[in-house]
Amino acid sequence: MKMENSYKDLSAEIKEVAKKVLAEEDVDQLLGFAQGEFSGLTEPVIIKKAEQAQRMVFTEDATPMLSKYLLEYKEKKQAVVAKPCDTRAIAYYLSEDIIDRKNLVIIGINGCPGLKDNTACDECDTRNPVISDYQVGEEISSAELAAELKGVKYLLEDMTPAERKEHYSQEFARCTQCYACRDACPVCYCDHCYVESNQPEWVEEGSSADKDMIFHLMRTMHMPGRCVNCGACEMACPEGIDMRSMTTHLYHKAEELYDFRPGISPEQPPLLSDFSKEDSEPGFL
């Protein structure tokens, strides 16, 4: 049986902690989730006063990665309600030194119950925050987590490369180049994205499937050692394209080859800015 925190309990605890943080800590704003006024959908909100904390919730639709917004306002002192995957993204920011730890108050969610329809949650290996100042919910023990992850296969693991080629040909034919996958990704934060560069023009204009494939391959090539396997890209995609299988593959390969998991600690150097003289050379001539 799964020991999980309910969304209701977590929401209640988040409200309390958020009130406390806004009242006691000297923060400019707090990032959290609230119910939309008209739509009833869960949306990210920025809260500045303790009274407003009453609106806050945590639901199975809380897909947006709040860590992404921290970078927008990095000169301010911010508090953030962080899912475990968010905390990994934050730890990654700290390892790249793009945000100041002193400016962050992290409210971590223990024993994250996962999100609706997000396949990344089924294979999630981080259910407790890796870095936090406040915590809500009950922790999940590593034994429980290991039991849950037993036998979990990651996407497309069983396919042959030729089958995957066929699969991606169909998937990327639907891509409309809205770039929601890039925009939703917590670890995509370049000031000037390669997509928007026309000198050199990495991705040519037009939305034929082969150009979409180039966009996704290049995006994925930015991901090894960064991707925290949160599934935000796939959840953001309005066409239901499976692009996470590529990043997830690299996520597992980095762990297998270099024993590297992104965003586990703020001290760890990024995968591709580091090396070991003993690194393996699989398939080199």
Add this chain to the structure above:
Amino acid sequence: MATAQQEAQNKEEEFEPKIIAFLCNWCSYAAADLAGSSRLQYPSNIRTIRIPCTGRLNPLLVIKALDRGADGILVSGCHPGDCHYIDGNYYARRRFTMLKELLEFSGVEPERLNFTWCSAAEGRRFAKIVKQVVDRVESVGPWQGFLTEPGFADGMEVGEIEDGEFL
């Protein structure tokens, strides 16, 4: 017998792979030079691009080369430990391992992606590598692109239509 030979020859002539070779200025590029001045024969299928260091090669360029119709890729740099810039090729090694994993995962044949080390004194090795790479690429045939059917998106094939009695 003569016709069979002729046919085989024709077939070979039909496919002359285009291979983009990214060669490090300090080693493999010089090795190519040495191979030339030593009059060593190797196939003329490679198109050389001189780069300052394999650590400076953006992996996106490899994707772009394949996109633009290269049948295969060769990246060659200094042996580990011999980098002109001390450790550029160590970084490159991780990067290319990841690139190789990604491209092979998404259906590019491993024979098209060739990474190796070759010092400035190894003209003979360079000639051997080029032969090997050309053989490898020839064994998998011409490159058809990252997708099974290029230009397949005509706006109509959007997914599986659900059969059912709705009307």
Add this chain to the structure above:
Amino acid sequence: MIKKLTNQDLKALLKELRQEFLVIAPFKVKQGRLMKVLYQPVKNDEQLSSIYLTDQPDASPKEYFLPRDDKLGEETAGADCEPADWQDQPRIFLGVRSCDIAGIELFDDVFIENDYIDPFYQQRRENSIIIGYSCSEKADNSFCQEVGVNPVDNDNVPLMLYQKEEGFFLKINDEDKLKEMGILEKIENLADGTDEDLEALINERQEAFKEDDFTIKSELPFPEKEAFSSVNWEEVTASCLGCGVCTFYCPTCFCFKFFWEDVEKNRAWDSCMFSLFTEHASGHNPRESQEQRWRQRLMHKFSYHPKNYQGEPGCVGCGRCVSKCPVNLDIRKVIAHFENSIVGEGVKGNEG
């Protein structure tokens, strides 16, 4: 003229129409983890029974009028860029709801009825017959009545379909057009319905559409000056990620870009939500931040468009931008915020 059809009648009619026309109708389509309703050409007669009219389609048929990737032909020096052999098979769109009809009418205003005519759009449009469909319930996040769209009834299409518990009513609005396209003779023999029955159905439905939490209080066009001076856009649009999903799914967004593939000229969708949309070659960007892009999107729909087109709003209230947004940013929330800011300003002005 009103006709009464059973499901079988409708299928038989479509089967007949398929002889001459390309019939495009909504189908349930599985896309990865998503199940969507999308307009698709009917490929064979067996597919007719899989046509799915119950829910609002996930995308409007705008792609069939302004394709995502439109090949405009080779451009040679001095010659007209229009390819001579360009042609579309005449098309019938089945089950288009009032919001999407309004979207196509807006496209007509922009691409045909003014001084500048887009020959590609015009050809596609004149080649198409739209069979409307009356909504029986409110789609998620929709607010069509607030922008003057009647979801239940529509007289602007040649044919309008009303689904009953069993069978359909078919209302004929434009006999001339149908005659010209050779459709009228196929319909004439169907059983007649009565005005009263249809009216009763429409009234009943209109009742169900009355409640709505959201109202637009201001008159169109929204005041432009105040939008720049007294609205804090960032406060309400801070969560916007800057993807183009809302505009790509919008039935009225028509912005496009040109690009060349060798000598072939192409047109593809563009979006005001992208930073590149306004970036100059110099590197200067007049709309540098996402909230300015949001201001542009909202004001284009509720201020600039109404100003240029006799008060017609540039939004049809279908609610797709809300449902599709990866962060559920709600355009109604932004409108309400805008109105509150303006009203606040107005009150201050009166007191002063």
